[in-house]
Amino acid sequence: MNTKVFSWMLRIIAAGIFLQTLFFKFTASEESVYIFSKLGMEPVGRIGSGVAELIASVLILIPRTTIYGALLGLGIMAGAIASHLLVLGIVVKDDGGLLFGLAVTAFLSCALLAYQNRKGIPFLNLG
Numbered sequence: 001m002n003t004k005v006f007s008w009m010l011r012i013i014a015a016g017i018f019l020q021t022l023f024f025k026f027t028a029s030e031e032s033v034y035i036f037s038k039l040g041m042e043p044v045g046r047i048g049s050g051v052a053e054l055i056a057s058v059l060i061l062i063p064r065t066t067i068y069g070a071l072l073g074l075g076i077m078a079g080a081i082a083s084h085l086l087v088l089g090i091v092v093k094d095d096g097g098l099l100f101g102l103a104v105t106a107f108l109s110c111a112l113l114a115y116q117n118r119k120g121i122p123f124l125n126l127g
Contacts, residue, residue, distance in 0.1 A: 007066075007116055014073055014109035015060045017102050018053035025050035031093055039083055052076050056110075066113055067120035073110035077103050 024032045025046050036042035053076060059069025080103040084090060090097045 003116075007113070010109045010113050010116075011060050011066065014070070014106050014113065015057040017106040017109075018057040018060075018073065018076075021102070022050050022054055025053075031095075034093060035083075035088060035099075039087060049076060049079075060110075060113065067117040070110040070113035070117065073106060074114060077107035077110060081107060 023029075028043070028046070032046050033042055036046040039045060052072065056069045056072040056076060059065040060073065061069070081100070084092070084100045084103065090100045092099055
């Protein structure tokens with residue numbers, strides 16, 4: 001597979017996951033309110049993470065800024081994964097682990113994008 005095509009697939013996956021969850025965070029869906037209440041971060045954490053995910057999505061989709069969006073996305077998803085593992089559990093409100101799976105998928109997509117674009121930031125230029 002062409003590297004450029006693969007890169008765009010990763011961008012669409014990561015940004016798609018982030019953008020899809022915005023609706024639920026910004027409309028205060030029952031599941032989002034439950035999650036952030038359980039974390040003791042409702043509503044500031046819900047809205048703040050939504051804004052961060054929106055910014056990460058835009059940065060990921062602009063080739064020149066993909067590295068910054070990928071790094072931001074890695075941080076956001078590391079927090080989401082940690083929240084699932086330490087507080088929420090893998091399955092939240094009978095979702096079958098869907099939210100956890102999306103967080104892991106977005107994390108891996110951002111990790112691959114960060115690796116692909118590592119030359120975009122001098123201190124990350126490992127090779």
